[in-house]
Amino acid sequence: MKEKTTKKILRMTNQRRVILEELSKIYFHPTASDVYDIVRKKLPNVSLGTVYRNLELLSSCRTIQKLDFGEPHKRFDGNPEPHYHINCSRCGRVDDAPIELKPELEKEAEKISGYRIDSHHISYSGLCPDCVSAPDQ
Amino acid sequence: MKEKTTKKILRMTNQRRVILEELSKIYFHPTASDVYDIVRKKLPNVSLGTVYRNLELLSSCRTIQKLDFGEPHKRFDGNPEPHYHINCSRCGRVDDAPIELKPELEKEAEKISGYRIDSHHISYSGLCPDCVSAPDQ
DNA sequence: GTATTTGCAAATACTTTGCAAAACC
DNA sequence: GGTTTTGCAAAGTATTTGCAAATAC
Numbered sequence: 001m002k003e004k005t006t007k008k009i010l011r012m013t014n015q016r017r018v019i020l021e022e023l024s025k026i027y028f029h030p031t032a033s034d035v036y037d038i039v040r041k042k043l044p045n046v047s048l049g050t051v052y053r054n055l056e057l058l059s060s061c062r063t064i065q066k067l068d069f070g071e072p073h074k075r076f077d078g079n080p081e082p083h084y085h086i087n088c089s090r091c092g093r094v095d096d097a098p099i100e101l102k103p104e105l106e107k108e109a110e111k112i113s114g115y116r117i118d119s120h121h122i123s124y125s126g127l128c129p130d131c132v133s134a135p136d137q
Numbered sequence: 138m139k140e141k142t143t144k145k146i147l148r149m150t151n152q153r154r155v156i157l158e159e160l161s162k163i164y165f166h167p168t169a170s171d172v173y174d175i176v177r178k179k180l181p182n183v184s185l186g187t188v189y190r191n192l193e194l195l196s197s198c199r200t201i202q203k204l205d206f207g208e209p210h211k212r213f214d215g216n217p218e219p220h221y222h223i224n225c226s227r228c229g230r231v232d233d234a235p236i237e238l239k240p241e242l243e244k245e246a247e248k249i250s251g252y253r254i255d256s257h258h259i260s261y262s263g264l265c266p267d268c269v270s271a272p273d274q
Numbered sequence: 275g276t277a278t279t280t281g282c283a284a285a286t287a288c289t290t291t292g293c294a295a296a297a298c299c
Numbered sequence: 300g301g302t303t304t305t306g307c308a309a310a311g312t313a314t315t316t317g318c319a320a321a322t323a324c
Contacts, residue, residue, distance in 0.1 A: 011278060011323050032314080047281045052314060054279095068207035072289090073313060086252055098249045105236070109261050112235045115223055117263035124246050126254035148298050148303060169289080184306045189289060191304095209314085210288065 010061065018042045019054050023064060023078030029085070029094040031073040069094060069123065084121065088128035097124050147198065155179045156191050160201060160215030166222070166231040168210040206231060206260065221258065225265035234261050 010016070022038045023030075030038065036051045055076050059066040065077040069087045075094050077085075084097035102122070110117045147153070159175045160167075167175065173188045192213050196203040202214040206224045212231050214222075221234035239259070247254045 009278080009324090013279060013323070015280075045281075049282075049315075050280055053316095056315090066207065068205055070203070070205040070211075074207070084246075086246060086250055086254070088252070089255065095250070095252075097246050099242070099246050102242075105239075105259060106261070109221075109223060109234050109236050110263075113223055113232070113261075114266035114269075115225070115232075115261065115263045116269050117223070117261050118226065119263070120259060120261045122242060122257060122259050124243070124250075124252070124254050124257045126247075126252045126256070129251035132251075132253050146299090146303080150297070150304060152305075182306075186290080186307075187305055190291095193290090 010057065015039070015043060015046050015050050016054050016058075018046075019051065020058070020063070020078070023076060026078070027095075029067055029075040029077045031075055033073065035076060067094060069125075082119070082121075084123065086124040086126065088131055089125050090127055090131040093128050093130075095128070097122065147194070152176070152180060152183050152187050153191050153195075155183075156188065157195070157200070157215070160213060163215070164232075166204055166212040166214045168212050170210065172213060204231060206262075219256070219258075221260065223261035223263065225268055226262050227264055227268040227271075230265050230267075232265070234259065 018039050019035060022035070022042070026038075032052055032055055033048070035055065036046070036048050039046050039051060055064070055066070058064045059076070062080050065080055067075040067077055067085060069075065069085075069092075071092060079096075082101060084099060084101075085094055086097040087094045099122075102120075106117045106120050109115070109120070155176050156172060159172070159179070163175075169189055169192055170185070172192065173183070173185050176183050176188060192201070192203070195201045196213070199217050202217055204212040204214055204222060206212065206222075206229075208229060216233075219238060221236060221238075222231055223234040224231040236259075239257075243254045243257050246252070246257070
């Protein structure tokens, strides 16, 4: 049995399809456990392991994005296009940051770092509109 | 017994001092377990729990920075001044990104997002000089 | 038909925590 | 002296994995 580069073909299962559908519908960026809760409304028997496996698989295929804001749990973004994010330091909410891409930042860093740069990301932190106006500061 | 805002005073223990000293000496950004290994050379009986507690405490005091690159473990930076980071997607190494701060990015995002922005960070990902030139791609 | 995927439950990895003894100011 | 900090070990939390049955193509 020869070892070769095995390119796995992804099959479109019900579970995977629902995960993708739901991710594309929502405007916020859910955690794996949020996704589990959402998907379970459509597929009550889906398991948490399946949700984790699919989110991981889909992000390594670049079909979705895995986000990390230093919270204990990762978040997921159904939009695979590069864009920036902003998160609320009080309630943890994560939104898209409405600013245009800055590809020139990569050239600037590549010049002096010695790294071959593949990607960059800008993340903002602050208070979301709801938390700014909330009374219980 | 009245509940009041208790500002804990940080005592300079041996363990804490060595952690800070070692962090300030190294040019890379170690994980908690790296710090544990380094500190144990000076203080063989230090416990991993103490290292975690101190790294956490010192980052919440803004004496050091806690970094997160989506790896399973956090990394720490002895330099508390804002600056950007670059990490190697192959070996995990994390360095400072040699580009100047872009404070104007915050104003741009604040204008349209509705968030009150407190901070931003740029992270780069790519291959470090060693991995670029390594043969085993 | 055959390789991928699932549900389940157990395992893992990193980090946090409770507690009594030790250390700091 | 009184409070913070430590070492130890156990617990917690998010995620991953092994396996036999089910599913997709």
